Amino acid sequence: MQYRDFIPLVFPSELHTFVIAGPCSAESEEQVMTTARSLRDEAGVRIFRAGLWKPRTLPGCFEGVGEAGLPWLMRVQDELGMQVATEVATREHVELALKAGIKMLWLGARTTSNPFAVQEIADTIGKNDAVTVLVKNPISPDLDLWTGALERLRQSGVERIGAVHRGFSTYAAKTFRNPPHWQIPFDLKRRFPSLTVLCDPSHISGRREWIETLCRQAMEMNFDGLIVESHCRPDEALSDAAQQITPQTLATILHRLSVPRRQLGEQDEELLSWRMQIDQIDEGILEMLARRMQVADQIGRFKKEHNIAVVQSMRYEQLQRHRAVTAQLLGMDEAFVSELFSRIHEESVRLQTFDNSSPQTDEPTP
Incomplete structure (x- = not known):
């Protein structure tokens, strides 16, 4: 089957390695502003991510602050000059985020796994040249399902599209929270050589001690950048505390990754x-x-x-x-x-x- 390639994305960055970073969840205005300022000043990050709506596996877990957190993200954008991004899973999420002025959205693994949800989101965004949409891989190691989500967005008129590799769920005992199965994002890149593909070491590992190793591995595999969960006080985080790192730790990791990479040949x-x-x-x-x-x-x-x-x-x-x-x-x-x-x-x-x-x-x- 012949695939039509995607347009590569261009992001604002002063780093050799392009990075999106921020907490798993926006928990309070103070937490958001403190983390964003540290990421900007200490790690050089220019795009801040934070989840407002958190689809959780079990009921009773923290599911995000929702619409209440939108003004916090806009403060980051307006006062700190950072671009902001958040996850959307429904038509309502998209409408609220776009109305607030957010220009970067991402679809989580659970959403990507549901073609009906992807189509609803794609139709809601429509042709909007100012909006960037990142699509995380589906929960299962299914390349066609991942490709299908990307194509649904494109066919609905979305032009600025990228992919995020966050690993795949499995029931068996495992080293990582979501084993990477590196061959799948590699095959995705073969289908779409110009598609921007980022790596999410936080969700692959599930543990902060593996973050640097996975960041380095992703860069050696020529991923286009990283999306890393970073929190000003990670041990106090209301969601995914074990896999979040401080802005200072991220700055150290990025400094170690700053050696330029040569392009891979055939x-x-x-x-x-x-x-x-x-x-x-x-x-x-x-x-x-x-x-x-x-x-x-x-x-x-x-x-x-x-x-x-x-x-x-x-x-x-x-x-x-x-x-x-x-x-x-x-x-x-x-x-x-x-x-x-x-x-x-x-x-x-x-x-x-x-x-x-x-x-x-x-x-x-x-």
Whole structure:
């Protein structure tokens, strides 16, 4: 299928790395102004983001201040000279934001996943040359659903359109809150080479200690910029506190990322694609290992309750023989596979011995 490319966006920025930043939620006028001023003065950020309407998974959580926060964002724009952006999920949100004077909107993952909601928003914005709309990827790793949201906006007359990669939800145990599946935004960029694609390390990670690593990885993959959650007092945030960083921390990260990047050639892109596949596989291996150790822990508790020895040598030898045969069939080195699973079993023994107060042993067990 042939795809018509999008027009690249141009943003105001004094930074080598283009950044949109601000708190997950606008909580008070003081919090908004303090955070925005620090982001401008200390981190050099020129576009301030803050959620007013917060679609939350469970009822009873803080769902944003709503329309009451619009004057706060306009103060940031008027007094600090920063462009402002907020999330919209309904026709009413769009109408209120545009009426207040907000020129940048974004669609969250839940909204992107709903074509009816996207169409309603697209029709409400219509042909408005002054409005920029950013579309986060859908909750599920579905490239066509993401593309469909972008196309609905374009067909309704919206011209200034960008995409935001925020990772994908999964039920399995995982390293990140929303595993990135880097191949999907990479394929989106292949479909639309001129489309502006930003990375949201805050929602991918779910934890502030991963923010810098993910920012660097995104820049190495030639993303066009970053959208980062930053709060003047992140530990007190009413939503997503664990993934927000202070403006000062963001300034430090951006300083470390300030080394200019060369443009990728065709050979580099092929290498980058392979690296993304390796990264995704490695994340899967770690998640599977974590699940295996959880099961090993449950087995250890069962053994303790039923007075069964931790070490099961016969079972271990049977497994190693089976894995040697499997390794041979898969074209892998038998010695490498034997050593790998020996170390995994040793860790299982350590967990079962530690958790169940059994004597230490050098022999592994499943």
